[in-house]
Amino acid sequence: MRRWYLRRWSTRRKAMLALSAACGLGAFLLVRAEEARVAALAPVVGEPVRVVVAARDLARGATLAPEDLRVREVPAAFAPPGALATPGSAAGETLVSDLAAGEVVTRTRLASGGPVASRVPSGLRAFVVSSAIPAGAIRPGDRVDVLATFGGQRPYTDTVASGLEVLTVLEPEPGLVGSSSEGPSLVLLVSPEAAERLAHAAAFGRITVTIAGHG
Structure with a gap:
């Protein structure tokens, strides 16, 4: 009985070893096939290159910190023109x-410019208005x-511009010459035509800012 058990165990063990060897050989062949496929594609997509990518969703105007960035390898053909290769070349930029x-x-x-000018899209202007918003x-x-x-014998109110995006909020600083205690000044993104209308309104009328909903 003992010899039969040993023979039976030996047979099972041999089967398991054979199966393990077959799995190992299969994995080896798959790896070699993948290496061959990548090597065949190299002349088409190029060698892997390092590029800097965003580590999370980042909004326009954000100042990049090292933790906002990470490095990834992509085929050279998939790296966009002007892609940065090291996080240090982007950290601190806006x-x-x-x-x-x-x-x-x-x-x-x-x-590529100052803290405000660098964030103004081409064709738009940054216009500053005072507000009484808390x-x-x-x-x-x-x-x-x-x-x-506008005042005069028949005062009237007109909408000068609507739906303007707030680029920056400049909170008042008490004690500074020229600071306003009413509310923050707003840096708005406007078209050149809207900038002219706003300048005229600021010179000859009293400006009021209202907040539009996101709906």
């Missing part, structure tokens, strides 16, 4: 457009309408 997580950081996505009630990215009330 984004001029939104970046989704995993999206490649390119030189054209980074600001502190904390508005933030960059919100939309506002600007109204102007």
Whole structure:
């Protein structure tokens, strides 16, 4: 009985060893096949290159920190023009457009001017208006309408511009010359034509800013 058990165990063990060897050989062949496929594609897509990508969703105007970035390898053919290769070349820079997580950081996505000018899209202007909006009630990215009330014998109020995006909120600093205690000043993104209308309204009327809903 003991010898039969040993013979039976030996047979099972041999079968398991044979199965393990077959699995190992299969895995080896798959790896070699994948290596051959990658090698065959190399002349077409190019060798892997390092590119910097966003580690999370990043909004326009954000100042990039090292933790916002990571490095990924992609085939050279898939690396967009101007792609950055090291996080240090992007850290501390300001984004001029939104970046989704995993999206490649390119030189054209980074600001090349001052803290405000670098964030103004081509064709638009940054216009500053004072407001009586309570502190904390508005933030960059919100939309506002600007109204102007003109005096005279027949005073009237007119909407000068609507749906303007708030680029930056400048909170008043008490004690500084020229600071306003009413509310923050708003840096708005406007067209050149809207900038002219706003300048006229500020010179000859009284400006009122209202917050538009996101609906």
